Amino acid sequence: MSDTLKRVIDVTADLLKIDASAIREESRFVEDLGAESIQSIELVAAFEEEFDIEMDEDEALGVKTVGDAAEFINKVIAGE
Amino acid sequence: MAFRALTDEEIAILEANGCVSSDWSLVSAADGFDARFVSNIEFRGTVQIGALGDKRGQDNSVARLKNAILCNVSIGDGCCIENVHGSIENARIGNAVRIKNIGEIVCKGSTGFGNGVAIEILNEGGGRELRITRDTGAQLAYLSVLYRHDTELMNRLDSMTDAYIKSLESDRVSIGNGTTIKNTKKIINTLIGDAAVIDGVSRLENGTVDSSPESPTHIENDVLAENFIIQKGASVLDGAMLQNCLVGEATRIGKQFSAENSALFANSEGFHSEICSVFAGPYTVTHHRSTLLIAGMFSFYNAGSGTNQSNHMYKLGPVHQGILERGCKTGSSSYLLWPCRVGAFTAIIGKHYANFDTSDLPFAYINEENGKSVIIPGMNFFTAGTLRDGIKWPNRDRRKNQDKLDFIIFDVLSPFTVQKVLNGIDILKDFSEKAEKSQEFVNHKGIRIKRLLLKTGRRYYQLIVDKYFGDVLMKRIEREDPNKIADIFRPSNEDTLEDEWIDVCGLLCTKSRIDSLVREVKSGDINDYDSLHAVFEKIYQVYEDDEWQWFLANYRKIHGTDLCDETPEAVKTLLTRWKDSSLKLLNMVLQDTGKEFEGTVAISYGIDGDAERDFTNVRGTFDANSFVNMVNKNMNKINSMYEELVSRI
Numbered sequence: 001m002s003d004t005l006k007r008v009i010d011v012t013a014d015l016l017k018i019d020a021s022a023i024r025e026e027s028r029f030v031e032d033l034g035a036e037s038i039q040s041i042e043l044v045a046a047f048e049e050e051f052d053i054e055m056d057e058d059e060a061l062g063v064k065t066v067g068d069a070a071e072f073i074n075k076v077i078a079g080e
Numbered sequence: 081m082a083f084r085a086l087t088d089e090e091i092a093i094l095e096a097n098g099c100v101s102s103d104w105s106l107v108s109a110a111d112g113f114d115a116r117f118v119s120n121i122e123f124r125g126t127v128q129i130g131a132l133g134d135k136r137g138q139d140n141s142v143a144r145l146k147n148a149i150l151c152n153v154s155i156g157d158g159c160c161i162e163n164v165h166g167s168i169e170n171a172r173i174g175n176a177v178r179i180k181n182i183g184e185i186v187c188k189g190s191t192g193f194g195n196g197v198a199i200e201i202l203n204e205g206g207g208r209e210l211r212i213t214r215d216t217g218a219q220l221a222y223l224s225v226l227y228r229h230d231t232e233l234m235n236r237l238d239s240m241t242d243a244y245i246k247s248l249e250s251d252r253v254s255i256g257n258g259t260t261i262k263n264t265k266k267i268i269n270t271l272i273g274d275a276a277v278i279d280g281v282s283r284l285e286n287g288t289v290d291s292s293p294e295s296p297t298h299i300e301n302d303v304l305a306e307n308f309i310i311q312k313g314a315s316v317l318d319g320a321m322l323q324n325c326l327v328g329e330a331t332r333i334g335k336q337f338s339a340e341n342s343a344l345f346a347n348s349e350g351f352h353s354e355i356c357s358v359f360a361g362p363y364t365v366t367h368h369r370s371t372l373l374i375a376g377m378f379s380f381y382n383a384g385s386g387t388n389q390s391n392h393m394y395k396l397g398p399v400h401q402g403i404l405e406r407g408c409k410t411g412s413s414s415y416l417l418w419p420c421r422v423g424a425f426t427a428i429i430g431k432h433y434a435n436f437d438t439s440d441l442p443f444a445y446i447n448e449e450n451g452k453s454v455i456i457p458g459m460n461f462f463t464a465g466t467l468r469d470g471i472k473w474p475n476r477d478r479r480k481n482q483d484k485l486d487f488i489i490f491d492v493l494s495p496f497t498v499q500k501v502l503n504g505i506d507i508l509k510d511f512s513e514k515a516e517k518s519q520e521f522v523n524h525k526g527i528r529i530k531r532l533l534l535k536t537g538r539r540y541y542q543l544i545v546d547k548y549f550g551d552v553l554m555k556r557i558e559r560e561d562p563n564k565i566a567d568i569f570r571p572s573n574e575d576t577l578e579d580e581w582i583d584v585c586g587l588l589c590t591k592s593r594i595d596s597l598v599r600e601v602k603s604g605d606i607n608d609y610d611s612l613h614a615v616f617e618k619i620y621q622v623y624e625d626d627e628w629q630w631f632l633a634n635y636r637k638i639h640g641t642d643l644c645d646e647t648p649e650a651v652k653t654l655l656t657r658w659k660d661s662s663l664k665l666l667n668m669v670l671q672d673t674g675k676e677f678e679g680t681v682a683i684s685y686g687i688d689g690d691a692e693r694d695f696t697n698v699r700g701t702f703d704a705n706s707f708v709n710m711v712n713k714n715m716n717k718i719n720s721m722y723e724e725l726v727s728r729i
Contacts, residue, residue, distance in 0.1 A: 030679050030680075031679050031680065037672075037675065038445060038447065038456060038459070041456065041459065041533065041536060042530065042532055042533060044536070045532045045533050045535065045536045046532055048535070049532060056664075057462075057536075057539070057540075057664070057668060058664050058667035058668045058671060061668065061671045062671055
């Protein structure tokens with residue numbers, strides 16, 4: 001598991017108040033982890049704070065799974 | 081209309097037809113009167129009758145008088161009055177009126193027909209009484225209800241209302257040309273305008289039903305109304321109960337809706353629910369049985385089912401009030417404890433026991449988290465609902481009359497909302513700088529904001545500002561001669577540049593415009609309803625010019641230089657930010673719309689078959705959705721407008 005993915009899982013677990021061990025790379029934020037629309041926005045903000053980055057809102061909110069979020073964040077960090 | 085005495089031959093025909101009068105000399109007739117069309121009428125006092133025998137009116141029935149007691153009544157040409165079980169007393173009936181199967185229409189003594197009734201609006205405990213009249217528009221009501229700090233203004237408005245009411249007072253009710261009244265029990269001291277339809281009503285007492293051929297008013301089926309004004313084009317139907325109320329132009333009321341001490345201005349809708357002491361500005365909508373709205377001011381408001389509000393803390397009585405600025409929505413079973421003031425275009429979900437003021441944090445979500453109220457600034461701007469609302473309101477203006485009473489600026493983004501967005505940016509920035517990372521929340525005027533979302537909210541607000549500034553600039557460039565663009569970028573009126581903007585119950589304008597109006601009222605330069613209305617109209621007409629000046633002033637404030645002194649490159653940068661923010665907004669709206677087609681939304685579909693096919697056949701697909709297509713077209717339009725206008729700079 002990459003460092004980014006681990007941190008994404010930790011942030012997600014903390015914000016959604018669920019056990020980190022229950023979160024998989026393929027877990028979907030809404031359907032599997034029960035994130036409500038407001039929590040999706042909080043997650044974006046939490047990732048931004050965790051990784052000290054700024055994400056494009058409309059693109060970030062299109063991300064569906066934990067693994068995709070980690071990949072998206074890596075791209076932002078890489079400046080792609 | 082000229083009337084003459086009846087001839088002996090006519091009296092003989094009338095008597096043969098079962099008519100009686102203690103003094104036939106008090107009965108007179110106009111040209112076209114035909115006694116053969118009058119039967120079983122008891123004439124009391126002075127009665128004047130117009131032409132009879134032809135076919136007119138809404139049902140094209142033969143004009144005749146049959147089975148009625150008429151006491152001190154004048155009847156225009158071509159009327160049909162039949163089967164009046166009580167009497168018609170002290171009435172002026174216009175031409176082509178149909179009155180059939182009714183109980184009584186009477187005027188008891190001198191009356192103002194509901195004009196001047198003081199309703200305890202906004203604050204149920206009193207102190208903000210609005211004296212309703214046939215010509216009370218939303219803006220006049222706003223001043224009357226909310227400018228209690230200015231006693232002299234209140235006195236002047238009162239004097240204007242006194243004079244207005246005096247001009248209407250009469251001991252005769254009027255029923256306008258072309259009106260139909262049928263199957264109705266009691267109409268007492270109620271004035272009815274032209275082309276109205278009153279059908280199956282239980283009781284109308286001390287009121288005015290204004291109506292015109294271009295904007296007819298309908299009152300139908302078991303309605304009970306007392307001390308009321310109903311303005312042109314309204315419909316009040318199906319068991320509605322009104323007491324001390326004003327129903328504004330093209331407002332729709334029905335389905336056992338009940339209202340007390342309330343005013344609902346243009347295009348509002350009230351069904352099933354109950355309202356009390358409500359100042360319902362234009363487009364206030366409440367459709368559900370279990371909803372109670374009380375002691376609040378709203379506009380462009382949608383109350384979800386079971387919305388509830390309290391104005392009582394069991395101390396000094398029901399003395400509290402609340403304001404939801406324009407464009408708010410309250411979710412199902414939401415609750416607000418007054419006093420509260422909620423910023424424009426905010427969605428409120430859950431139950432709120434805190435007293436908060438979010439007027440400088442518009443376009444927000446307010447939700448309940450562990451029993452506490454939490455606000456997410458800016459989030460509600462990026463929802464499909466807000467975009468749809470902004471498009472639908474102007475398209476749903478049902479008012480057909482030219483002499484509209486309420487002036488309405490529909491813009492979702494305006495100097496009024498964007499000045500608050502700018503305030504919001506400052507507030508959130510200040511919190512961001514001061515909040516500790518360990519803090520989960522910060523508190524603003526009684527409500528919590530998640531620290532994590534301070535930056536997000538600020539970013540949302542900046543997108544709104546970028547979009548709005550571009551919108552204003554694009555609108556102006558489109559409107560003007562491209563050769564004069566440098567001139568139009570120059571501020572023209574220093575006085576109003578940085579003025580505060582207010583929402584005068586649907587009319588957005590600078591505060592200085594209203595201050596000036598108030599001065600004119602107090603000096604006596606404005607001394608009647610007509611001149612007051614004319615000034616509101618003028619303010620309405622200069623909206624775009626004032627908006628432009630506000631934009632120029634704020635551009636200078638933000639960028640430190642006047643737009644007219646900017647290089648073409650800087651203007652292009654502004655337009656580029658507009659394009660980017662507009663496209664981002666629409667992308668986020670599409671994301672929001674997409675949630676309507678994915679994930680758990682298909683729960684309960686395909687109960688005995690294929691869920692996906694069932695869902696698609698019922699709801700359609702994202703790609704084929706008309707709203708999605710509209711958004712996509714808008715995105716294309718933004719790109720082409722940008723290219724075209726940049727080439728003109």
